[in-house]
Amino acid sequence: MTATIALLGQPNSGKSTVFNALTGLRQHVGNWPGKTVEKKEGTFLHDGKEYAVADLPGSYSLTANSDEEEITREFISSGKADVVCILADSSQLERSLFMMADYAGINVPSFLVLNMADVAEDQGKKIDAKALEDKLGIPVIQLSATENKKYDMFFEAMNRAIENKSLINISGLKTELEKIEGFTKLEELIPDGSIENYSALWLSAKAIENDRLVIDKLKNTLAPDVIKEVDGIRGAGGGAVSTGNSKFAWIDELLAGVLQKKDDQVKLGKLDRMYLSPVWGKPAVILTILFGLIGSFIPALPFMGLGQAIGGLKAPIAEALFSAGVSEILITVICNVVLQSFSYILQMLGFVFGVVLVFGLLEEVGVMARISYVFDNSMAKLGLQGKSVMPFLISFGCTMGGAAGTRVIDNWGQKVLTIALAWAVPCGAAWSVIPMLASLFFGPGAVLVIIAILLTMVLHMWITAKIFGRKLVKTGERYGMIMELPPYHKPKWGALFRYVLGRTKDTFFRVSKVVLLVCFLFWALSYSFVPGTDPILFKIGKVIEPVTKVFGMGWQLFMAFIASSVGKEGALGVISALFNDGSFYSAFSDAMSGAGVAADLNEVLLSNVTKPEALAFIFAITFNMPCVVALAATYQETASAKWTAKIAAYYTVGALVLSTIVYHIGLLIW
């Protein structure tokens, strides 16, 4: 064998392409001894001489951070390689020359191949390889490794490096490294050859970097008092950050006059000029989200139609079952629990489908990353990331959509906190109840009630962030973020729909379990199993009324409050029936079926409910648990029954505390 060549370079520097081009079929692949890292070796003939080639594992540098880096270092320092071919990517020399800078100081001959010359040329970059060779003192060539016919320069550089035993001129690097406090002293303490094939400069740099293998070997080589002094110096040396600074500075010095390129500052496109503007960024992002929210109703419509169709099947199915002699109790379970639940679930699922589709699309085209960036600093005040703003805005339409929207938050604690705060945002169902009740009791003053609710929402979120944030978001967890915004691109519709359908299906199965369970429970509590007797819920209501009065609600309002936990739209139907001495069960069922409110509800309410009670009730249902579907979505997203229960309990108690406060304020006013 004439010589052994080791190919050294960062991942994607083209090592494997060079290796394959040199060896063709004369190669074999295995594993490095004791490691799971792939070992590729081979041979090639040139000018009648046979050479061996080792494709060293791709690694960022030569610091002992990984198996790949340790193997690479071990191979080079063992003297198995006669020459090392260092590969760098010509299209990003400032980055990829780092391996060469980290190699400088190892006393094994080398030459530098600036690979992917064609890509660099396409980018308008001009590289003066000869000038770089003069500065480095080793052969330097440009190559497009994929072009097999252009390897003559490679062989010529390889032979020169072997013949001249060319080592990298490290004087420039030395100058930069010696700017590090104590580095010169360290070079004196660690002489050349303390470890075979490594210079004092290389070993000193690695000592500063706290390189584990170098430190261990030096401990075996140097006297204890010297090691103590070395430890003292390297502790103050600034670590790998300072040597990294020195190496990059040296690379820049090397490339001065060698690399010519166009200005690499990318101009911002029109969209980014708007989204990233300190003035227009937030309004633009809010408008984008609002349009997205409105747009999400369109794909939801077919689901809603299907849900209503299932609800419409209740009467004919009940009739058919009755004709077939099925018992009344079973008919009501099938129709008023099972069919009704699925009707409700499908209608809500439409919204989830729409939200996931529209916001998945925004993510796919690159807008979501901008939204996240624009709100990052504002959300930081609540201990959250910028991305949290989306679930909040979605929650104005549907809290379940908001909970589902937290899937873009990667930190679990922040995700749970976001959901907890999103619950404070009144959803679409709440907005269908609040204005109606507020205008009924307070006339033009309803505007003030709505403003008070919005202000309470902000206060609620702030308090909730303080309470839950302590456990969910650790102190000091919040650091500045670097964001590489993705380029805008066309969506891949197939992948997007697969994702959306997958999420919708997943949500359907999980939510169905919870909704069926809760609906069955409410049905059972409100059903008169013994004819002529009151349902359990009625009995409970009478017993607890002394307590519910403290919250500003009679037992009927309190039952409506409980019903609002299942779905806010159910609350009005419940109070309508109860104040009319109607059946709680049928009122609840009708309300959940989407039946209208009793025609005389206004009169019923005004004659039975005082203004303070009405105000207390409005606040109670607005800030109560949003609905069982939101509860199920919360469990799905947090994957924690404990935290789902905590949030639900917090909102239930919080709503009652709020209603108590509001009721007593109301008593002072009226």
Next chain:
Amino acid sequence: MESNRMNRLIELLGDGHARTIRMLADELNTTESDVMRQIDYLEHIRVIRKVIGDGAPGNGCASGCGGSCGGSCNGCPSGGGNMCKSCMPDGGFKNMGQMWELVK
């Protein structure tokens, strides 16, 4: 180029604000490609870590604890703030760009 450029970048990250690569380049009076190589290096020496990138979950819980962290990535013995499967939707994060944060 300044000789302590990466120290300045780390200092900037300590203030809690989010910045794009371009903004960092402006503040550090350098180019975006220079910032990118500093990020590469700081990630390699584990001063910063990738939070989200290329649609792939982080290399924390998923491989380290097998989800035994109960969904709490902060409690993950191997991740320490990285993402685990329960924190990441399958197929999500296709185009959120890349984000890095300081390792505590």
